[in-house]
Amino acid sequence: MKLFSLRISIFFICILLPALVMSQTTVVYPNTEVPFLNLTPDSRSGAMGEAGVAISPDVNANYWNPSKLAFLTNDDDVSLSYSPWLRQLVPDISLSYLSYAHKIDDRNSIGASIRYFNYGTVALTDVSANSLGSYTPSEFQINGSFARKFGDELSLGLTAGYIHSSFSSSASTGQNGNPANAVSAGVSLFYTKQTEEFGNDAVFSFGTNISNIGSKISYDTDGPKYFLPTNLKIGVANTWNLDDYNQVTLTVDFNKLLTPTPPVRDANGNIIAGKDDNISVPSGIFSSFSDAPNGFSGELQEITVSPGVEYWYNQLFALRAGYFYENANNPDNPYKGGAHYLTLGVGMKYNQFNFDFSYIAGNQQNSPLANTLRFTLIANFGGSSNQYKR
Numbered sequence: 339m340k341l342f343s344l345r346i347s348i349f350f351i352c353i354l355l356p357a358l359v360m361s362q363t364t365v366v367y368p369n370t371e372v373p374f375l376n377l378t379p380d381s382r383s384g385a386m387g388e389a390g391v392a393i394s395p396d397v398n399a400n401y402w403n404p405s406k407l408a409f410l411t412n413d414d415d416v417s418l419s420y421s422p423w424l425r426q427l428v429p430d431i432s433l434s435y436l437s438y439a440h441k442i443d444d445r446n447s448i449g450a451s452i453r454y455f456n457y458g459t460v461a462l463t464d465v466s467a468n469s470l471g472s473y474t475p476s477e478f479q480i481n482g483s484f485a486r487k488f489g490d491e492l493s494l495g496l497t498a499g500y501i502h503s504s505f506s507s508s509a510s511t512g513q514n515g516n517p518a519n520a521v522s523a524g525v526s527l528f529y530t531k532q533t534e535e536f537g538n539d540a541v542f543s544f545g546t547n548i549s550n551i552g553s554k555i556s557y558d559t560d561g562p563k564y565f566l567p568t569n570l571k572i573g574v575a576n577t578w579n580l581d582d583y584n585q586v587t588l589t590v591d592f593n594k595l596l597t598p599t600p601p602v603r604d605a606n607g608n609i610i611a612g613k614d615d616n617i618s619v620p621s622g623i624f625s626s627f628s629d630a631p632n633g634f635s636g637e638l639q640e641i642t643v644s645p646g647v648e649y650w651y652n653q654l655f656a657l658r659a660g661y662f663y664e665n666a667n668n669p670d671n672p673y674k675g676g677a678h679y680l681t682l683g684v685g686m687k688y689n690q691f692n693f694d695f696s697y698i699a700g701n702q703q704n705s706p707l708a709n710t711l712r713f714t715l716i717a718n719f720g721g722s723s724n725q726y727k728r
């Protein structure tokens with residue numbers, strides 16, 4: 339058993355949908371591991387309710403929707419993001435993210451990224467509270483992506499990744515344990531169309547991304563194997579260029595884990611509701627749409643909703659806001675989350691540089707992520723500015 343683990347996210351027409359029903363992925367099941375894979379790394383989407391699968395492309399599409407990389411117009415883009423994580427609870431946890439994209443030609447782009455989650459220093463003790471030293475667990479993922487346009491409005495993307503986790507089942511004894519490793523893959527799609535709405539130039543976009551499809555992960559050769567947090571994102575966005583100076587984007591993302599929901603068992607371990615979750619990865623993905631112990635309503639409760647808005651003035655200054663909603667805990671399934679919080683942020687652009695900042699304006703009762711900050715710096719080299727005037 340691991341000593342330390344933190345298991346901590348259709349389009350409306352003209353207006354934001356109210357929150358109805360996991361970019362931040364506070365729904366975490368006991369049969370999944372490495373939940374850091376679904377934590378929002380960048381400040382722009384972090385300020386828009388954790389939504390990003392369909393908004394205008396930037397280099398952080400490596401995480402949100404790699405197929406969007408094909409629509410980048412700069413030759414090279416690089417981004418660095420940093421967030422002190424759960425600082426209200428623990429002082430030294432952080433998430434760092436480095437993302438890079440290169441435009442090969444008018445139709446093809448490649449991307450690469452690395453995300454590093456540092457869990458800080460953990461003090462180890464035995465059952466008698468005697469010190470066994472300290473332990474510094476961490477996890478990282480390295481991804482590579484390829485995106486290609488098919489026509490002027492559609493692109494597809496493929497992603498492959500490597501995951502490493504230094505957690506070990508023997509950490510509680512002060513011994514060195516085996517780190518866990520896994521490989522992952524993802525597929526993504528992006529559709530965008532420039533149009534005219536209400537007398538203004540507009541852009542409508544749709545995106546979807548299935549990420550972290552991969553092998554099960556284990557910390558012991560003969561120990562239990564856990565699912566990666568395979569994840570489905572679907573989103574839409576609409577951008578209006580109101581005039582030469584003002585631009586507004588409305589977006590909403592829907593998010594769901596594609597891993598089996600644990601069944602409800604009696605005192606003898608017999609399943610009394612739901613389905614057996616000891617299945618293969620492909621079976622787990624398909625069964626995730628129909629295995630909730632409380633039926634179809636339970637499946638809806640596993641979907642998080644992230645509406646967001648972005649306003650740009652003269653392509654120099656941006657204001658952003660959003661809301662993250664996750665269904666509250668249900669007595670039939672204690673693994674559902676219940677996080678809901680407001681997100682806010684700003685962005686500034688100077689020459690080839692963008693600086694973004696976001697803030698979670700929640701409270702500890704609703705989310706341990708309250709008061710979380712994120713910082714992102716983006717640099718663009720070569721080519722022209724983004725076609726959406728990002």
